[in-house]
Amino acid sequence: MSPRSDHHSRHGQTAQPVDDRLAFWARQAGELDWDTEWSEVLDWSDAPFARWFTGGKLNVAYNCVDRHVAAGHGDQVAFHWEGEPGDTRTITYAELRREVCRTANALLSLGLRAGDRVAIQLPMIPEAVFAMLACARLGLPHSVVFGGFSPAALQSRIEDAGARLLITSDGQYRRGRVEPMKANTDEATRDTPGVEHVLVVRRTGTDVPWTEGRDLWWHELVDVQSDRHEPEAFDAEHPLFILYTSGTTGRPKGILHTSGGYLTQAACTHRTVFGLDPDTDVYWCTADIGWITGHSYIVYGPLANRTTSVLYEGTPNTPHEGRHFEIIEKYGVSVYYTAPTLIRTFMKWGEDIPARHDLSSIRVLGSVGEPINPEAWRWYREHIGAGRAPVVDTWWQTETGAVMIAPSPDSPSFKPGSAQTPVPGISAKVVDDQGVEVAKGESGYLVLDQPWPSMLRGVWGDDDRYRQTYWARFAAQRYYFAGDGARYDDDGDIWLLGRVDDVMNVSGHRISTSEVESALVSHPAVAEAAVVGASDATTGQAIVAFVILREGAGGEVSVDGLREHVAREIGPIAKPRRILVVPELPKTRSGKIMRRLLRDVAENRQVGDVSTLADASVMDRIHAGLADAS
Ligand code: PRX
Numbered sequence: 001m002s003p004r005s006d007h008h009s010r011h012g013q014t015a016q017p018v019d020d021r022l023a024f025w026a027r028q029a030g031e032l033d034w035d036t037e038w039s040e041v042l043d044w045s046d047a048p049f050a051r052w053f054t055g056g057k058l059n060v061a062y063n064c065v066d067r068h069v070a071a072g073h074g075d076q077v078a079f080h081w082e083g084e085p086g087d088t089r090t091i092t093y094a095e096l097r098r099e100v101c102r103t104a105n106a107l108l109s110l111g112l113r114a115g116d117r118v119a120i121q122l123p124m125i126p127e128a129v130f131a132m133l134a135c136a137r138l139g140l141p142h143s144v145v146f147g148g149f150s151p152a153a154l155q156s157r158i159e160d161a162g163a164r165l166l167i168t169s170d171g172q173y174r175r176g177r178v179e180p181m182k183a184n185t186d187e188a189t190r191d192t193p194g195v196e197h198v199l200v201v202r203r204t205g206t207d208v209p210w211t212e213g214r215d216l217w218w219h220e221l222v223d224v225q226s227d228r229h230e231p232e233a234f235d236a237e238h239p240l241f242i243l244y245t246s247g248t249t250g251r252p253k254g255i256l257h258t259s260g261g262y263l264t265q266a267a268c269t270h271r272t273v274f275g276l277d278p279d280t281d282v283y284w285c286t287a288d289i290g291w292i293t294g295h296s297y298i299v300y301g302p303l304a305n306r307t308t309s310v311l312y313e314g315t316p317n318t319p320h321e322g323r324h325f326e327i328i329e330k331y332g333v334s335v336y337y338t339a340p341t342l343i344r345t346f347m348k349w350g351e352d353i354p355a356r357h358d359l360s361s362i363r364v365l366g367s368v369g370e371p372i373n374p375e376a377w378r379w380y381r382e383h384i385g386a387g388r389a390p391v392v393d394t395w396w397q398t399e400t401g402a403v404m405i406a407p408s409p410d411s412p413s414f415k416p417g418s419a420q421t422p423v424p425g426i427s428a429k430v431v432d433d434q435g436v437e438v439a440k441g442e443s444g445y446l447v448l449d450q451p452w453p454s455m456l457r458g459v460w461g462d463d464d465r466y467r468q469t470y471w472a473r474f475a476a477q478r479y480y481f482a483g484d485g486a487r488y489d490d491d492g493d494i495w496l497l498g499r500v501d502d503v504m505n506v507s508g509h510r511i512s513t514s515e516v517e518s519a520l521v522s523h524p525a526v527a528e529a530a531v532v533g534a535s536d537a538t539t540g541q542a543i544v545a546f547v548i549l550r551e552g553a554g555g556e557v558s559v560d561g562l563r564e565h566v567a568r569e570i571g572p573i574a575k576p577r578r579i580l581v582v583p584e585l586p587k588t589r590s591g592k593i594m595r596r597l598l599r600d601v602a603e604n605r606q607v608g609d610v611s612t613l614a615d616a617s618v619m620d621r622i623h624a625g626l627a628d629a630s
Contacts, residue, residue: 369508
């Protein structure tokens with residue numbers, strides 16, 4: 001048998017004929033409440049621009065909230081919210097509906113109309129969910145920006161999306177401290193005339209700068225609104241949100257997601273990957289709402305499935321390293337979904353910490369964001385999952401919108417470190433340079449060879465970039481290029497191997513090397529910079545930068561000053577772990593920086609093949625310079 005047919009026979013999903021796949025997704029979409037039935041499941045005639053459930057109309061917020069209340073579940077808890085300082089709030093579906101209606105009425109009172117964009121930068125507080133759902137209810141695409149992003153990063157996202165409203169808070173709690181938020185967003189909106197209003201949630205009670213006429217307090221505007229609002233149905237392809245993510249160039253891409261297909265796949269995967277039972281499970285996804293995991297698996301998927309969730313505002317070690325386990329015990333969390341970087345941090349803190357808590361409620365564990373190393377997988381199962389809970393490793397991306405590859409929770413054979421198989425309705429392949437599927441035991445590039453309902457619909461305002469980034473690499477086959485390396489094992493199961501492009505993965509956050517390089521060279525003392533991701537036992541990768549200083553700048557600039565500069569330009573998550581000042585950078589004859597060699601230096605390895613360097617002695621000079629400096 002050829003390797004190709006081999007895979008087909010093993011992966012039921014891969015072998016699934018197109019008609020069956022479409023019928024599968026039509027059944028999944030049928031779990032939602034539609035105002036108008038769709039006429040066609042998939043229109044791929046304008047590929048790579050997909051249209052799912054064409055002609056169908058629905059309201060996403062109605063599906064996440066009102067229909068559960070209408071079905072008699074108004075008293076069910078939607079969120080058990082835990083604030084970092086220990087304050088709590090329990091929000092039932094009935095209350096969620098009232099809050100979302102009030103927020104929607106407030107946004108209407110500001111003159112916002114379907115299609116207008118709203119930027120949101122908020123901590124993990126209930127208002128973040130109310131704001132997202134109010135936008136969805138009114139057909140206002142939201143752009144949520146992670147709270148750790150700098151004013152400059154927020155500004156560029158506000159401008160790119162053309163947001164009319166920004167929703168933020170006075171401050172936020174970070175590791176027991178109160179940090180400003182409004183002061184930063186004010187800096188971001190200094191030169192964004194398109195932002196007509198800034199709606200501010202009072203969270204920390206700190207003093208804030210105020211622009212009369214533009215700034216509005218949430219409690220003054222929203223709380224006085226009617227808690228009734230009739231939702232309007234929008235086209236299945238109406239934009240739901242834009243979420244910016246790092247690509248291989250300096251400028252982040254606004255990934256566009258739409259309504260019907262996105263909600264269908266977010267809900268379906270949430271239900272099937274975790275085997276979720278809305279009547280008995282208590283679910284907790286520890287991501288931040290500013291990332292896609294927060295969108296799909298804190299807000300849209302779980303709410304569409306009428307889930308009872310935990311929403312936690314703070315960091316895992318505030319006020320102590322057992323905080324997550326305390327929360328699991330307190331609410332009887334049965335499904336816990338987190339990232340390998342946190343699992344490795346728990347490992348460092350020690351297994352005696354979870355052992356002090358009753359974690360017997362745990363039924364399923366999930367992992368997302370980066371490849372999970374087998375050691376972390378085993379520790380997770382043993383110390384959080386009592387040695388019996390299945391660990392589902394879920395592979396997906398901001399662009400895919402929802403989980404694409406994951407073992408089934410009742411899989412007979414879990415493999416620590418492997419995401420294993422495409423989920424039902426999804427098809428993925430590992431291919432070589434030419435786009436030909438590789439044999440078992442071999443590695444190559446991960447591609448998605450069939451469109452899927454929650455796929456990105458484009459890059460906001462840049463169709464060409466969408467085509468170039470995702471569809472040009474395997475244009476002949478019309479495969480979506482994920483940017484990840486992958487391998488089939490001898491059973492044909494998929495193992496993810498990390499990015500094959502210049503995107504780093506630091507604690508599950510995607511950061512492009514060129515984004516950090518641009519930040520560094522924007523410093524007056526830096527002439528040139530090259531950035532690589534070096535392996536790190538806890539964060540997966542750590543950012544290591546090599547910089548050439550401008551003539552005469554040597555004495556005036558400190559490495560710490562440069563690190564702070566990057567944090568100011570992008571955000572603390574992009575701060576390089578190490579910055580090495582070097583006399584030169586290794587380049588090919590065509591002037592391309594050879595990052596592979598720099599990675600060797602960053603990871604303290606013997607430097608590899610230097611034969612393609614324009615000047616083979618560069619590496620010796622770099623080493624000599626570093627030896628002098630240390
Ligand atoms: O490299 C893959 C890695 O994270 C990238 C997507 O990052 P982002 O869009 O920020 O979304 C993260 C959360 C969905 C992928 O290209 N990645 C994500 N999950 C896994 C993973 N790598 C290996 N195994 C995973 N389970």
